[in-house]
Amino acid sequence: MLITTTDLNSIINDPDVIIADTRSFKEYSEEHIPGSVHLDLFAFHWIDTTKQGIENFNNQTKNLLSFLGVTPEKKIIFYDSVSGMLAARGVWMLMYFSHENTSMLDGGITKWKKENLPLETKSNGFKPSHFSGEINPEIISGFEYIRDNLKNVKILDARSPGEFDGSIVRAAQSGHIPNSINIDWNQNLNEDGTFKNDEQLLQIYNYPKDTEIITYCQGAYRAANSFLVLKKLGFKNVKVYLGSWGEWGNKLELPAEK
Incomplete structure (x- = not known):
């Protein structure tokens, strides 16, 4: 990857x-x-x-x-x-x-x-195709699955500590999904912007490899980065919560913790 x-x-x-x-x-x-x-x-x-x-x-x-x-x-x-x-x-x-x-x-x-590799400024056009891939439902989650499995899965919040603890508000509700753990996605990177090596990452994501993990953030972008890191480390059962806090935090009927 x-x-x-x-x-x-x-x-x-x-x-x-x-x-x-x-x-x-x-x-x-x-x-x-x-x-x-x-x-x-x-x-x-x-x-x-x-x-x-x-x-x-x-x-x-x-x-x-x-x-x-x-x-x-x-x-x-x-x-x-x-x-x-x-x-x-x-x-x-x-x-x-x-x-x-x-x-x-x-x-x-x-x-x-x-590394002084080549660059250009001219725009390049698309060459469209007719794409029809096969959906893999194993790597996506919706809010209902999380709501129904809050105690059975490990929920990983890839946002900043401020978003997690509710001091930064970006939805109708502040805080985080109950039982979730906050590991800011920035921890995945070295200072030069490359991914940390597996040894360093395993110290951050120190869970059994068969743990079911769902990653989320505000809009499932940072969550995708943490998803890739977990897959890179050999975790088998990882999903991205597509709606993330942008959905969960705006559904007042769903529980939130601070």
Whole structure:
């Protein structure tokens, strides 16, 4: 799920590789990795995980991945400023549609630039496809599943401590999902923006590998980053709560703790 700058540079001209820059268009237009297309994943928020809501998410994501040009033989690489939450969201979305040939650039464009690798400013167009992947329901969660399993699963809150303890309010309710544990996603990264090594990460996520873990944040971007870290460490049963606090915190009938 991770690709190094060296490895990406060696396949940059491969026609079966799609490189997606998930930063803002302003950042993309200033400079980007040669051949990359711009896909601002932060423009797409889904906070409805009712049955109909998930169905809408599936359809919209399928359209988005068709727009990107995903086909079974393509390798899709997402990058961000660092090993960030937007690129992680892209990788998680493809894994959700059972497209395993996907990765994020470890260290993002920051590391790429530090190594004086090539950059360009010209925009690159999409070559759309008709994408129809197979949904993997094992890596997504809605609010009902969490509500009904609050005591049976480990819920991991990837937000900042302030959001977790309720001093930063970003929904009708403040605080966190009951029984959840706060591990800020920033703890996943080294100072240079690459992922920490497995040994360091295992000290943070010190649980049995068969633990069922659900990650969440405000909109399931930071949660996707923590999801990737847990998968990288060999955790088998990890889900992302798609609606995250943007949904849970605005449903007054759901419990919240401070």
